[in-house]
Amino acid sequence: MITxxxxxxxxxxxxxxxxxxxxxxxxxxxxxxxxxQITWVLTSYIVASxxxxxxxxxxxxxxxxxxxxxxxVIGFTAASALCGLATSLGGIVAARLLQGVFGAALxxxxxxxxxxxxxxxxxxxxxxxxxxxxxxxxxxxxxLGGWLTENFDWRWVFFINVPVGAFALWGIVRFLxxxxxxxxxxxxxxxxxxxxxxxxxxxxLDRGELLDWFDSWEIRLEAAAAIVAFAxxxxxxxxxxxxxxxxxxxxxxxxxxxxxAFGFIVGMVLYGTMALLPMxxxxxxxxxxxxxxxxxxxxxxxxxxxMIAVGRLVQRVDLRLIMATGFALTxxxxxxxxxxxxxxxxxxxxxxxxxxxxxxxxxxxxxxTAAFATLAPRLRNEGTPIYxxxxxxxxxxxxxxxxxxxxxxxxxxxxxLAALVAPxxxxxxxxxxxxxxxxxxxxxxxxGLVTKQAAxxxxxxxxxxxxxxxxxxxxxxxxxxRARRTADGGPSDVPH
Numbered sequence: 001m002i003t004x005x006x007x008x009x010x011x012x013x014x015x016x017x018x019x020x021x022x023x024x025x026x027x028x029x030x031x032x033x034x035x036x037q038i039t040w041v042l043t044s045y046i047v048a049s050x051x052x053x054x055x056x057x058x059x060x061x062x063x064x065x066x067x068x069x070x071x072x073v074i075g076f077t078a079a080s081a082l083c084g085l086a087t088s089l090g091g092i093v094a095a096r097l098l099q100g101v102f103g104a105a106l107x108x109x110x111x112x113x114x115x116x117x118x119x120x121x122x123x124x125x126x127x128x129x130x131x132x133x134x135x136x137x138x139x140x141x142x143x144l145g146g147w148l149t150e151n152f153d154w155r156w157v158f159f160i161n162v163p164v165g166a167f168a169l170w171g172i173v174r175f176l177x178x179x180x181x182x183x184x185x186x187x188x189x190x191x192x193x194x195x196x197x198x199x200x201x202x203x204x205l206d207r208g209e210l211l212d213w214f215d216s217w218e219i220r221l222e223a224a225a226a227i228v229a230f231a232x233x234x235x236x237x238x239x240x241x242x243x244x245x246x247x248x249x250x251x252x253x254x255x256x257x258x259x260x261a262f263g264f265i266v267g268m269v270l271y272g273t274m275a276l277l278p279m280x281x282x283x284x285x286x287x288x289x290x291x292x293x294x295x296x297x298x299x300x301x302x303x304x305x306x307m308i309a310v311g312r313l314v315q316r317v318d319l320r321l322i323m324a325t326g327f328a329l330t331x332x333x334x335x336x337x338x339x340x341x342x343x344x345x346x347x348x349x350x351x352x353x354x355x356x357x358x359x360x361x362x363x364x365x366x367x368x369t370a371a372f373a374t375l376a377p378r379l380r381n382e383g384t385p386i387y388x389x390x391x392x393x394x395x396x397x398x399x400x401x402x403x404x405x406x407x408x409x410x411x412x413x414x415x416x417l418a419a420l421v422a423p424x425x426x427x428x429x430x431x432x433x434x435x436x437x438x439x440x441x442x443x444x445x446x447x448g449l450v451t452k453q454a455a456x457x458x459x460x461x462x463x464x465x466x467x468x469x470x471x472x473x474x475x476x477x478x479x480x481x482r483a484r485r486t487a488d489g490g491p492s493d494v495p496h
Contacts, residue, residue: 002117003129005171006110009073010133012164013106016045016080016099019145023154030154033089044093046396047202048100051195053389054245056105057382058186060112065381066178069109073172075102077165083158107134108384113176115372115380124314127368128307131361140300142278143293150290190245193233200226201393205400209407247382250375256383258479259371260390262323265473266363267394269330269466272402273337273356279406280459281349284342284452295346299357306361319366319373320477326362327474329355334467338460342452370480402462409458410451417450 020027020041028038059068079098086092110133114126148156204222211219237244250256277296281287287295306326313322333356336348368387375383435442435449 001171001175003114003126005168005175006069006113007129007133008164008168008171009069009076009106010110010130012161012168013076013103014134015141015144016103016158016161019141019148019157020045023145023149023157026149026154027092031086031089031092038089040089040093041096042206045096045100045103046206047199048097049104050100050198050202050389050392052101052104053108053385053392054194054198055191056108056385057247058191058245059105060109060179060381064178064180065109065112066172066176068105069113069172069176070169072102072105072109073165073169076106077162077169079103080158080161080165084155105385108388111368111388112380112384115384116179116377121315123372124365124369125311127314128311128365131364131368132304132307134364140293140297142274143290143297146289146293185243187240187243187245190233190236190240193229193236194245197226197229197233198389198393200229202396205396208400209403213404246386247379249379250383250386253375253379254479255374255481256371256387259367260387262367262473262476262480263371263387263391264394264397265469266360266367267391268398268401269334269470270360270398271395272398272462272466273334275399276402276406276459276462277349277353280340284455284459287346295349296353298350299353299360302354302357302359303361303364304357306358307365310362310365314366314369319370320480322366323363323370323477323480324474326359326364326366327470327477329359329362331359331467331470333359334463334470337463338467340456340460340463342456374481402466405462405465406455406458409461410455413457414451414454417454418447 024038024041027033027041031038056068076099079095079102082095083092083099086095111127111130114130115123118126144160145157148154148160200222204219204226207222208219213219214223233245237246237248278292281292281295282289310322333352336352336355340348371387372380372383431442433442435445
């Protein structure tokens with residue numbers, strides 16, 4: 001019952017990271033916002049969550065994990081209701097800020113609870129359950145959001161959280177025991193500098209493409225602020241006497257540091273792909289919102305099947321071998337996506353999505369298991385939010401990279417293809433009269449075709465790049481070590 005309760009809260013929070021994306025056009029009209037303004041609905045949530053996430057460990061040490069969990073679920077559920085009731089852009093942005101603040105702790109706390117309530121031999125299965133909940137968001141969020149928006153109203157994208165939150169709250173209050181608080185002083189300087197670095201980085205990533213990156217003074221200032229703030233945080237963490245906001249013992253655990261780095265890469269590939277596919281399917285292929293969700297749903301099926309299998313394999317097979325298999329499957333799926341065309345049916349999307357889902361499932365669970373295999377139990381409240389934070393930043397970076405490469409690649413491909421569209425090109429002699437480049441109408445229609453082909457080229461190049469990143473990651477798995485028990489029953493970081 002503890003697992004069911006905390007996973008309800010986890011799924012609720014994970015869904016909300018993507019479920020609102022497909023409803024943005026409907027919100028824009030209802031709230032009378034511009035295209036630039038309506039994206040604040042997404043960025044406000046991300047920024048608030050990113051800034052609050054590192055506070056999770058300190059809050060648990062101050063009040064206890066059970067109280068933090070209860071307050072987070074109540075606050076997140078109430079903020080969801082406020083989002084659905086909002087009648088103005090300012091109202092929904094404020095409610096989304098509250099959602100981000102209260103929802104930040106749900107995912108890392110659920111991971112910490114599952115690690116604590118399961119014996120060591122069951123940790124792999126527990127991480128499979130946790131990973132399945134995390135994967136629900138990017139996989140099913142767009143489909144559920146599209147279905148609710150199309151059949152009911154965009155407000156139900158947020159109202160759906162109310163009954164889920166109520167059930168989760170009842171279960172947590174009823175079944176989750178309290179762990180003893182371990183009061184520690186708050187490193188205020190570390191909190192402020194890390195929060196500023198995360199907030200500025202998120203703003204830099206979210207608004208960079210819109211403002212043409214470093215051609216904008218705002219983007220330059222945000223990049224500089226993020227670098228300076230993180231530099232102050234790093235120096236402070238390394239030199240401060242006494243407790244620091246980031247426990248230095250976390251950085252001494254090789255598996256945790258390596259696992260967090262791999263989590264960053266997994267976030268890049270997963271969220272980068274999920275950002276590309278809906279745009280490709282709806283923008284170039286002309287798929288409706290609901291059908292887009294349907295053809296991408298097999299990714300979720302693959303993930304679930306892989307996680308069921310991995311939960312049984314983690315105690316029998318070297319984790320690095322399982323993860324290498326996952327990365328290889330992911331790379332193969334991305335290679336399949338480099339063969340997309342504008343004339344294909346949905347078969348390639350379904351098959352490649354299922355294979356990538358298998359790859360993500362074979363990667364996510366053993367990665368989480370390995371990252372915490374050698375970490376002392378006292379560090380879990382501090383370690384789980386940092387692990388989630390690094391993965392989320394990887395996702396944000398991945399989305400920004402693929403979007404920037406997509407825009408630049410499309411412009412370059414358009415220029416190269418358009419140079420061939422000229423009356424003197426013999427390849428254009430037999431075109432229908434409607435596409436005659438010598439007439440304004442024909443030239444406009446040809447430009448539309450060139451634009452679509454240029455976009456296709458840019459999408460293919462993005463998938464090639466993500467495939468290369470995935471393949472280059474596989475040899476680095478040798479950096480991960482496997483844990484064994486020491487004589488006193490504690491974890492020991494030793495080569496496998």
